[in-house]
Amino acid sequence: MCLAVPGKIVSAEECNGLRSARVQFGGITRQVSLDFVPEAAVGDYVLVHVGFAISVVNAEEAQRTYQLLEEMGVLEEELPQEAEVADEGRR
Amino acid sequence: MKYLDEYRDERIAHGLVAEITRCVTRPWVLMEICGGQTHTIMRYGLDELLPPEIELVHGPGCPVCVTPLETIDKAIALALRPDVTLVSYGDMLRVPGSNSDLFRAKAQGGDVRIAYSPLEAVKVARANPDRKVVFLAIGFETTAPPNAMAAFQAKREGLKNFSMLVSHVLVPPAIRALMTSRQNRVQAFIAPGHVCTVMGFQEYEALVRDFAVPIVVGGFEPADLLEAVLMLVKQLEQGEARIENQYVRSVSYAGNLAAQQIMKEVFEVADQKWRGIGPIPNSGLRLREEYRAHDANKVFDLQLVTADEPAECISAMVLQGLKKPTDCPAFAMRCTPENPLGAPMVSAEGACAAYYHYRRHTVAS
Ligand code: SF4
Numbered sequence: 001m002c003l004a005v006p007g008k009i010v011s012a013e014e015c016n017g018l019r020s021a022r023v024q025f026g027g028i029t030r031q032v033s034l035d036f037v038p039e040a041a042v043g044d045y046v047l048v049h050v051g052f053a054i055s056v057v058n059a060e061e062a063q064r065t066y067q068l069l070e071e072m073g074v075l076e077e078e079l080p081q082e083a084e085v086a087d088e089g090r091r
Numbered sequence: 092m093k094y095l096d097e098y099r100d101e102r103i104a105h106g107l108v109a110e111i112t113r114c115v116t117r118p119w120v121l122m123e124i125c126g127g128q129t130h131t132i133m134r135y136g137l138d139e140l141l142p143p144e145i146e147l148v149h150g151p152g153c154p155v156c157v158t159p160l161e162t163i164d165k166a167i168a169l170a171l172r173p174d175v176t177l178v179s180y181g182d183m184l185r186v187p188g189s190n191s192d193l194f195r196a197k198a199q200g201g202d203v204r205i206a207y208s209p210l211e212a213v214k215v216a217r218a219n220p221d222r223k224v225v226f227l228a229i230g231f232e233t234t235a236p237p238n239a240m241a242a243f244q245a246k247r248e249g250l251k252n253f254s255m256l257v258s259h260v261l262v263p264p265a266i267r268a269l270m271t272s273r274q275n276r277v278q279a280f281i282a283p284g285h286v287c288t289v290m291g292f293q294e295y296e297a298l299v300r301d302f303a304v305p306i307v308v309g310g311f312e313p314a315d316l317l318e319a320v321l322m323l324v325k326q327l328e329q330g331e332a333r334i335e336n337q338y339v340r341s342v343s344y345a346g347n348l349a350a351q352q353i354m355k356e357v358f359e360v361a362d363q364k365w366r367g368i369g370p371i372p373n374s375g376l377r378l379r380e381e382y383r384a385h386d387a388n389k390v391f392d393l394q395l396v397t398a399d400e401p402a403e404c405i406s407a408m409v410l411q412g413l414k415k416p417t418d419c420p421a422f423a424m425r426c427t428p429e430n431p432l433g434a435p436m437v438s439a440e441g442a443c444a445a446y447y448h449y450r451r452h453t454v455a456s
Contacts, residue, residue: 003127003283003311003440004233014285017209018244033210036236036350046342049207050180051232052237054350055288055341064112068312072134079207 003045004054006081007032012042023048025079025082026066058063094422100314104140107317112142114324118221120146120276121323121443122212122269122412124320125231125283127311133445135313145320148276148412149445151265152283154230154258155182155438156410159395161257162190166227168395169256169387170201176219178212179227181205182438185197188430189398216245216253225387228255233285235376236350239357242378242385246441256387257378260363261358262286263294266412269411270302279323281309281316284338289354294324303332310338357382365390366434368406404433409442416443423451 005053012034014020023032023046034040039042045062045084046053057065069075124127125204129149132138149159166187170177177193184194184203197203206212212226228238238255245253260453262283269275282295287308295306296425305326309319319337336342363375363424378386387393400406403421408414416422416435426432428444435441439448 004288017247018240027405030207033237033240033351035240036347038349047285049233049285050209050237052240052347052350054233054236054285057340061340065312072130074130 003030004049005073005075006045006047006057006065008059008062009034009040009042009044009046021053023053025075026070028079030079098167100228102310103314104317107314107321108140111145111317111324112322114291114328115142115144115323116146116328118146118280119327120148120412121279121281121320121325122148122150122277123281123309123316124150124152125281125286125311126156126438126442126445127285128281128309128316129442130440130445131311131313131316133449136449137313137316141320145175145324145445147320148415149409149442150269150280150366151410152231152262152436153435153440153442154234154260155186156406156434157260157367157440158183158186158229158258158434159364160255160400161364161395162227162229163192164395164397164427165202165387165393166256167191167193167196167223168393169225169391170196170203171199172223172281174223176204176215176222177227178204178206178224180229183227183229183400185431185436185437186434192256199261209238210244213241213244213250213253216250217248220252222252223390224253225391226253226255228257228305229259231260231262231283231286232290232354233283233288235356235358236289236347239353242357242382243289243353245385246382251384254385254387254390255378257358257376258363258378259358260365260375261360261376263298264371265365266295266298266306267301268368268371270298270304272411274413276306279305279327280307281319281323282306284308284315284342285380287336287338287342287346288348289347292336292342293344293346299332299334302307305332306334307336308336308342310341324373365410367410401432406409406433406435406443407436416446417450419443420435
């Protein structure tokens with residue numbers, strides 16, 4: 001829960017009055033809020049903590065950090081399935 | 092155990108270790124605050140690479156571990172109410188309360204859901220207007236702005252069925268409490284990189300000044316931590332005490348102002364109890380009066396009797412850097428990640444769990 005995972009912004013949109021993006025982490029993408037990084041644009045790499053981008057980082061570092069987190073086996077905990085809540089909510 | 096041999100930046104790391112060894116002339120006790128950093132240190136055996144003069148002790152920086160027993164008990168009681176849906180970050184589910192945990196509450200039919208982001212909890216409330224949705228909002232300064240955004244959004248949308256059970260902790264007051272403790276052994280701190288990404292490091296200047304203690308903001312990768320250790324050792328050996336920033340690629344002096352703004356809008360500083368440690372003045376956050384309609388403590392009548400921690404759990408000493416997890420008689424015997432007696436055995440960032448995963452066998456042999 002102290003960690004932040006770097007990912008690449010693949011698309012951005014407004015959603016419920018908040019600026020939101022699809023961010024790619026390795027093979028998966030997640031919905032991420034861009035409210036704290038107004039300067040971030042599509043193609044940028046951001047550090048993401050509990051669904052919020054907290055800083056913009058450079059691409060090379062982002063990739064290195066991602067590989068390291070993967071190697072440490074912490075990605076599953078930091079990027080759990082987002083479906084559980086949303087799907088049950090729609091039932 | 093996995094050592095540095097599989098770590099890409101091995102050469103950099105060994106260079107840093109050599110430089111640290113060259114600089115050090117006396118024993119020093121350094122504390123990393125953040126549980127994520129503890130995890131890296133254990134995972135890559137960094138403590139064992141360092142010269143014997145340097146002792147790394149592990150701080151209270153695991154929000155899961157320091158969430159008070161009372162808060163866990165409240166969350167369990169809420170989860171068991173038929174009208175409530177309790178939403179939590181995944182690592183809270185196995186944290187032991189007085190008599191149960193959220194995982195068991197879920198097995199008993201409680202509606203407990205795991206969220207990856209606080210906005211998902213808001214989504215659940217939106218989609219289920221007939222349910223009272225409570226989000227267990229824990230964390231350090233890194234998590235406070237996202238959690239604040241959930242309350243902000245719920246208020247803006249007028250979502251009457253969304254509330255938060257807040258248990259937020261702040262790092263600088265914890266360092267102050269450690270430094271003023273008579274038992275303190277820590278001589279320098281590695282400050283947590285992601286907390287400082289949000290808050291900047293200006294808050295740490297007062298600590299450096301008041302206690303003449305060196306503080307270096309550090310990242311989470313092995314080379315980051317070794318570099319932070321080197322920067323601290325250089326200061327200590329030269330009798331200096333400054334705040335320095337090792338994690339420049341993410342941390343600035345002022346931090347993330349947009350994040351700080353939403354945090355201030357929604358939360359105010361309050362006294363906070365830390366599990367295992369006790370109350371620390373001004374070390375937490377609570378929802379402001381304007382957000383009382385979304386404060387689970389005000390929405391629900393939550394009077395509970397809380398039992399004490401199991402007597403054999405020494406997590407208080409572990410979280411203050413006074414004892415190592417392996418000093419605990421229950422470690423890896425009666426206390427394991429599957430059956431944790433204390434919170435530091437639950438989260439991957441808890442010191443006891445980190446030792447369990449990476450040091451259990453070395454200790455046993
Ligand atoms: S090993 Fe278990 S019982 Fe011992 S201090 Fe850690 S959490 Fe508590």
